[in-house]
Amino acid sequence: MTSAVVFAYHNVGVRSLKVLLAHGIDVRLVITHEDNPGEQIWFASVREVCREYGIACITPADPNADDVVARVAALDADFLFSFYYRLMLKAPLLATARLGAFNLHGSLLPKYRGRVPVNWAIIHGERETGASLHVMNIKPDNGALVDQQAVPILPDDTAQDVFTKVMVAGEICLDRALPRLIAGTATLTPQDLSQGAYFGGRTAEDGRIDWRQPARRIHDLVRAVTHPFPGAFADLPGGRLHVWRTRVVDQPAPAGKPGMLEFRDGSHTLYPLGGGCLRVLEADIDGGALPEQDLPLLRIP
Incomplete structure (x- = not known):
């Protein structure tokens, strides 16, 4: 049975984790975040999904700490997946996956690499965005593409409207790509990084x-x-x-x-x-x- 360790949070994390389970992936460990008491929590809980399915789940402050890396390495998983996890995963963690580490990003890469890509796409008046499944490496959102799915941005769509579409687009990407990843037949297409840029996080003052x-x-x-x-x-x-x-x-x-x-x-x-x-x-x-x-x-x- 194909196995995975999953870093996940938010609605994207919930839906993507369920896609893995639907494909029979043996999810050996999920790493998620403690909810921030100062943040409005309007999204679903990855930890609750783990409780429902009996999956081991931890919430380390630093996913790259030696003890976390050692625990993940000991699981000897085929894949590592990151679904809306908010912290960077460093090289020792990425190297623990025997068949590769992959991230689901909420834009049509290479456009809108970095933070809050849905919000940035709307601010810039884009009429289209989407989700991208890509190889993870030590630089965020610049690894080779496995699959992408576009969605429209209508003129009066809010960020939450578009986020919902992008979440489904990510689910489609992952569902479509998993059989190829498992079989070792996925085509990896390098990104042309000149066609996009990095964007940072946003604060209330923005x-x-x-x-x-x-x-x-x-x-x-x-x-x-x-x-x-x-x-x-x-x-x-x-x-x-x-x-x-x-x-x-x-x-x-x-x-x-x-x-x-x-x-x-x-x-x-x-x-x-x-x-x-x-x-x-x-x-x-x-x-x-x-x-x-x-x-x-x-x-x-």
């Missing part, structure tokens, strides 16, 4: 809106960082504005309106300095309802 951007760019930021993420925001004269959902309206800003949040006919519209306009579908100021009046988008000195 959701600050730049009103000099055009409406479409601001809309892309809003949908990329809306719930369950901290949201797009700006400090207005009336308090901190959080914008959770918008729609691009194909009309020019009226004279005198650029730089304003307008209230008219029972709804609010944003007119960024960068041009265009956004219908506000969900927003708040300091956690409360928007006032039924016009507001400037920038603080007046």
Whole structure:
């Protein structure tokens, strides 16, 4: 029976682990994370899946610690898989897998290597992304490709909408590739790294809106960082504005309106300095309802 050690977290980890089990893989150990009490946990638990299936599961702070590497090496597994695991796995760990170590990444590599690829793809206005199964090495997300599956990004899709699609795309990749990996017939295609770049993690402050951007760019930021993420925001004269959902309206800003949040006919519209306009579908100021009046988008000195 083909065997594996799995590093996994989040919904992607849950679904991918179940794909391995569906293919009869002997999962000898799962390494996951302790949930961060300061993080909103809106996703499924890998540890709960391990309890359900009777799989050994550990949550080391450092997966590359000598005792963890020794335990993984002693299992003599055929494969090592990483599914949305948040820490880098170093060379000694990767070398423990007899037939190779593989990672499932949430973009169409080589584009959007690195952190939070779904959010970055939306912020940049991409109309397509996907999942990539690739060889793991000591540099993140640059190993040879085993399989990829594309999904569309619709103009009003949020990060959670796209993440759900990418999760299914990853499941398809893994399900399709496993028979070839097990048989030793998988084709490994080197990445052309010049066709993409690395992107870093994001913080709540990265959701600050730049009103000099055009409406479409601001809309892309809003949908990329809306719930369950901290949201797009700006400090207005009336308090901190959080914008959770918008729609691009194909009309020019009226004279005198650029730089304003307008209230008219029972709804609010944003007119960024960068041009265009956004219908506000969900927003708040300091956690409360928007006032039924016009507001400037920038603080007046």
